[in-house]
Amino acid sequence: MGATSGQGRQAGGTPRAALADLLAGNRRFVSGQPVHGHDVTAAAAASGDQQPYAVLLGCIDSRVPLEAIFDQTFGAICVIRTGGHVLDRAVCGSIEYVVGQLGVPLVMVLGHERCGAVEATVQALRTGQRPSGLLAHLVDEIAPAVTEAGIDDPAVQPLAIRRHVRRTVRTLREDDLLAGPVAAGRVAVVGGLYDLATGEVALIDPG
Ligand SMILES: [Zn+2]
Numbered sequence: 001m002g003a004t005s006g007q008g009r010q011a012g013g014t015p016r017a018a019l020a021d022l023l024a025g026n027r028r029f030v031s032g033q034p035v036h037g038h039d040v041t042a043a044a045a046a047s048g049d050q051q052p053y054a055v056l057l058g059c060i061d062s063r064v065p066l067e068a069i070f071d072q073t074f075g076a077i078c079v080i081r082t083g084g085h086v087l088d089r090a091v092c093g094s095i096e097y098v099v100g101q102l103g104v105p106l107v108m109v110l111g112h113e114r115c116g117a118v119e120a121t122v123q124a125l126r127t128g129q130r131p132s133g134l135l136a137h138l139v140d141e142i143a144p145a146v147t148e149a150g151i152d153d154p155a156v157q158p159l160a161i162r163r164h165v166r167r168t169v170r171t172l173r174e175d176d177l178l179a180g181p182v183a184a185g186r187v188a189v190v191g192g193l194y195d196l197a198t199g200e201v202a203l204i205d206p207g
Contacts, residue, residue: 096175112196
């Protein structure tokens with residue numbers, strides 16, 4: 001199978017083809033049949049100009065290595081990771097660069113189950129104790145999703161994780177430089193959720 005040569009891998013490919021390639025990589029990973037080893041041979045093969053086909057924003061969680069769970073080789077995807085995939089100016093600027101300058105048609109925001117950043121936010125809101133230092137910034141950014149999910153709901157954490165993904169997706173769709181290409185259908189911003197136990201990625205906001 002031409003697992004790495006889908007249409008989405010070409011410059012100027014469609015968002016749909018890029019998403020299909022990305023999800024095909026996750027299926028290879030889940031089935032225990034990845035085709036990409038991360039060795040120096042692959043690094044050398046990708047050492048020319050880069051032509052990534054997707055940019056992924058995920059959490060820093062050590063259990064969610066994005067290149068691995070989508071079975072992607074060097075040069076295929078741009079990856080940004082912050083606690084709870086929280087946005088800031090550097091993150092948005094980086095995504096604008098990848099979409100605007102490298103012509104990437106797909107942005108995926110990937111949340112995951114049992115996210116520590118969301119858990120910290122739930123605890124902060126329940127106890128009324130805002131964390132010290134810049135961790136407070138993460139909590140402030142995630143708090144609206146937790147409030148929407150309902151702080152007293154026993155299932156607040158999984159609900160808030162999903163809402164936070166959708167909120168992040170919505171914010172990116174409304175980004176000054178992304179809104180035009182998104183409205184024209186040249187770029188898609190989608191949301192996904194990673195299952196720590198099975199390795200599967202489910203789309204929860206396919207755009
Ligand atoms: Zn997390």
